[in-house]
Amino acid sequence: MESGRLTYVGDRDGNRVPDFSYAGYKGGGVPIPTVKIVETVSAIEGDNTAHIQSALDKVSTLDLGSDGFRGAVFLKAGKYNIQGTLHINASGVVLRGAGDNGDSSTNTILIGKGDVPHQRNILVIGGKKDSEWVDSIPGTRTNIMTEFLPVGSRSFTVSNASRFKVGDNIIIKHPSTKAWIDAVQGGGTDSDKVWIPGKLDILYNRTITAINGNMITIDAPVYNHLNRSLSQSYIYKYDRTGIVSNVGVEDLRIDIESSDSKSEKHANNAVAFNKVENAWAKKVIALHFRQSGFITQNATFITVQNCKALYPHSVVTGGRRYNFNADMASNNILFENCEATNARHDFVSNGASTTSGVVFLNCLSQFTKNTSEGHRRWSQGLLYDNITFTKGTAPEPVLALYNRGSFGTGHGWAAVHSVIWNVKAPGKKIILQKPPTGQNYCFMSDGIISGDGPFKQPTGYIEGTAELPLIPSLYTAQLKERLKYGMPPDAPAQVKAIHSAGNITISWDDLSPSETGYEVERSTDSLSDFKLIAHLPANKTMFLDKKATKGTFFYRVRATGVNGKSAYGNLAEEKK
Template sequence: MKTKQPAMHELAAVQLLHETMEARIGYPAVVAPGETYPSLAVTSKRAGTVSVNVFHEESGERIAVAAEQPLQAGEVAVIRVPGTAYKSGVCCMKAELRLDGLPPEIDCYYFTAVEGLPPNSSKAAYVNERGRMTYLPDYRGNRLPDFSGVGYSGGGVAIPDVPVMATLEPAPGDNTGRIQEAIDRVSGLPLDDRGIRGAVLLRKGVYEIAGSIEVKASGVVLRGEGQGDVRKLWYDPDQRYDLARLQEALAGTEATVLLATGSVRRRVLKIHGSEQSVRVPASDSSEILDSYVPAGANAFRVEHPERFRVGDTIIVQRSGNADWIGEIGMDRIPPRDDGGKITQWSPFGLEFEHVVTAIEQDRITVDSSLMNAVDKRWGGGRIYKFEDPGRISQVGVESLRAIAYWQPNEDGVDDTRHADEFVDLDYCKNGWVRNVTLEHFNSTNGAFRTGRGSKWITIQDSSNLIADRKYYNGKGYDPTGRTFYETNIYVGRYGFYLIGQSGLVQRCFALNNRHGFTLGSRVTGPNVFLDCIGEQPLTWSEPHHRWSVGGLYDNVHDMISLMNRLNMGSGHGWAGANYVAWNTEGTLVAHQPPTAQNWAIGHIGKKDPGGNRGPDGFWDSHGQHVEPRSLYVQQLKDRLGEEALRSTGY
């Protein structure tokens, strides 16, 4: 029987040594120009050799060399690189290990030589003299990811104005069938050269919706003639329990209003293709060769580059084995005090969708940053070709208002038997929601939602409004006059809820939401909330549970948590990793997960300990905003230029 050969990472460990430089995951590894280079301490279980070459990342120039040195089994060898860090910028130390009986392996370690930063800049990233972002990675190369590829058409592209192909006026009674018939009619039209069929226009007025509406074909948009006041509740359930009274109050509206009636919990609008799995033969996959690919990188080496072509859509699969689950402590979540069931984590993988943009020898470059490091110790990674023929595209909803009509139950408290979700975009790409205001949609599945099969979705200039009613304790209204907001007891109320990849929520508003701007479990990212406001939040906007990765809260004013939720829920644990809170305001928790980081940069407001369930993340410039004002906007400008900003309203 053939014996399995141990891997390099099982036989050798490498540490960086330097008097002044941080050598920790998630903390910039910085030396001053003129200081000595970092040294490498190599502990090996097997004899061999090691050599080190230092390269300047921007120029590609080799700037220092440590000649090959012997390694003795069981001993620590310290490799000192001669000279000093004379050249400013990011440098990569390539250590080549040759252990007896194993093929050679090259691993990379990083430091940045920098002297002083521009005023009001972060230590993690800043705008350089050329007006572009400079990133300061940690010693393994992890850095702030590039989030600019989110949103419609991969970012920087204006949402199209789709021509009207069907028009409806409001009619008495249930309008569900009429609207669905118009959508189906437009869905049967041919696609134009932009992949568009046309819009169904709902003239201003009130449309009762007793069921659900579906868009299942590419190129179809549902459009109204306005959303009305985006921060004002039109329907007060404390005053307008009677449907006729509500309709009378809405008569003459200058907006298009979808009035969701009935006592069935449901989603009003479903924009979705079909889930069609495509079997990938072994000939279309390959293992990643690098022992470590850092978060924020967009290139890596693969075993079989010849199996791929530029333009291929691929999945980068990052494994998390049992050793990794143990490393992050999620196999020993403590029990809940109330006896609630806890599920310990088991190994899992994350699958990131990318497009191949370049292939050079065995090195593949993809279109956007990796949102989680790929580490051989924790199972490594692989890539495979990906097809999803069931997805639809060029679809959206815009310029309308939706109200979920309901009445209190017999105890006088909120009755959940009503339409509680508005729109879900799933198994689609290049879709949008814009200029849509919702009232009283309060589900745990999200009033606005992107599903796991979605990519490149923009939700903008939209609101989710929920009344903050007085709390009824089962015998009568709370004599203190406290509200649901003040008692913090009401479940549901997820406003903008992202589960897909590459979603952008910008310039949106949430009133009396419980989780206003939130992401689900194991979300692969990137996803961005930009210039959003949560008013009177019941609790946190957050990655909610189980290692969601790669999100950005950029200029968001709300309660935000990036933390270890430990035994909350069913064992939600480390909810988010490699998240960034940039120039946020309000209350913020930011913990550092093992093997990753969360960055809190330029936050103004309270720093909350979050129950002290984890160590602090990377906090920088607490109490003062940094430059640039928006990380996402600057990254988009760096990648696509000023025109991309104008196309997206910036």
């Protein structure tokens, strides 16, 4: 920290801890609203699916208010048999119960009955199933021209910004080229086949907040480097037809009936978010699901808060018991104050390269049977912040950011640019490994922490094991700082130091449209003792160090702005 504010330091490759504070409803820091009740429902005998759906559909026809809501459907205390699937498929509609406990005289309980259709969802929040944000506005595809956009950046140059305006919803696409796959060890799949080009594209669902010439600024950072030498990334306007927003479920219990704890013939997921943004589940308990209590797909800015996913019923094998599951095309998702029991993967990203910016905050895992983790194929920007693992001993590690090699279907490198922060797993194993072209981090956590995974790979960055953190929660600190000060400028990229004619020239790429200047620092130790040697005006991209004596020197550069200082760019080294 510096002057009470967080300081981010890049390594030689520009890897650094990203800002996770954009996860959650409305991009973080916005309380979940209390929406006015406009329709009240009581339980009836038999199947209540159509009964409740009729009320939801009725509210869906009301006009949207100035606050973006139509109203809430209130389910009185009681038991509601659900033999089908409920849909909240219009913006501005909320489903609310009387409470989430097991006493139906004072709480609302949805009983998931039967298995028709087979392994269905009980509640779907959002529109019709989407396929990873592929719908585009014709003629808007535009290449990103920034040569190297580091993790954590929010601004980049495009070939032609005239096609866009502030407020446009865009998709950033990083194609999974052979060059990129080669750079990440073919995916690190061990004995399995290497990843296939075109099958693991990285996607970010973002909104444009500023345009300066051909430089575009977006509302949340990218969680992976975009390197033009490996892949030509591009953007396009997203066709938002069918997107549902400002919706939620709260204060109820979903109890899925099954014949026994290993049954497969019952509902698959309790609450599924799909083709949706700015949505929530709050104070909902899900029991006896097969796969997930809460799953997000094609979803952005979702909060799952004060929820429990308990006692899943299924065979204990692959594809089951992912209690809190950020699945395909999930961006900026917050799971806060949640509890999981008897999971295979309590808190998991299962969405591969299209899932990023996922935060698990102040959560509890009990009786886990396997690992909370990035599960497969290059999920980015996961934060496990104040997670406690207790009761029971899993044969596997309880938490891992690592290479899964030939596990599953060539899962390989499962997480990158991800962080474990102040996790409590005393006596339990945590695995942290460093992916090629990226990094993973573990700070101030209690457990048996190492890079000793099922597939041999370099150890990630580990600091302060079992020490008391000065910053109890990274997400909370990042959010508080952003809301108080606003966003600082983007960090410079591709910092280089070259010795010539007795001097050392430091150069960098200017990625920020809003910096007021740059600071250049020098050290003889790559880890500490950096001294400020130059404070330069805005738009400068070079400094000539004439005062360096003989030896090896390390340089770092950061931008300054009205909202503070950027992260440092990558560390540069040169001898004189």
